[in-house]
Amino acid sequence: MAMIIDDEQADQMLYKLIIKRSGLIENTLAFQMAEDALDYLKSEEKDPIDVIFLDINMPRMNGFEFLEHATAELDTAFAKCVVIMLTTSLDPMDEARARKFDVVKDYLNKPLNVDDISKVAALVQDTA
């Protein structure tokens, strides 16, 4: 199961399209607000998440704040996921900041392509 956290509907559509095309990930769960994704991860009946595709610049809670909350409030169950920061950010500081989180295994720039998905699938295999 892959989780997508991105406020842009157009971007979400593209992820789903690419993920579908790759044939490597079966199910996706999408959230436009990071708070909602966090609530889901805190809930009892959540499905195990293999990978989270996380955007940085989002309204209210941004990607970094999501990571801070998730690492502080959830433990191992969340840390098993591979978190990939997807962004159009041109700021190299953002990448450095993202890599400080152990749970962030790779950092990709938009747009996502099928090769990226293969790379992510391999990462998920490695962590499993």
Add this chain to the structure above:
Amino acid sequence: MIIDKVALEQDRFSEETRELIPQAIGTLHRMGHQIEDVLSYSRTLDIEATRKPVDLNALVADILKDLRAKISEEGASIDCGSLPVIKGDKMQLRTLFQNLIASALKFTPPERKPVVRIWVEGEGVGKGHCICIEDNGIGIAPEYQAKVFELFKRLNLREQYNGTGIGLTLCRRVAENHNGKIDIRSDGRTGSTFIIKLDEAQR
């Protein structure tokens, strides 16, 4: 735009591709807005602020004329009290008031009609000017009041309230260029008041 030519031939595409066309058009428009806003931001910062007397009454009247279509479309009512003449940069001050008045009109839930009030507080007391712009919109919760001034920071999904997250950053810079600042008063539900403090003291 090139994408419009593509759209003309959409019958030849698969359904999956056809669905991408409106998305592409939307994204292009958004990027266009973003570039315009970034340019306006950098231009405002680039040009040294002049300091000449600016009649805020005339300035706001001009802005309201520009926003006339929006105002009647929304059924908004705007009540503007008597404003002072201040020393400052006309272009920058126009940007400041234009952005704040447009925001006041924009962030209103669909079931409410925008009511915007503009007035001056404590005029003649001390050196500076304090101008308030109040709306009856969705408000800004206290924990986000400092954040809204950050570049590209937005609080709402695009589907609800569109924008590039540049406007308030620009407003703050204009206020700072005029030895001033902007404060927000809001309960996060029933509206916001932007309090613009401009100081006439020369640097």
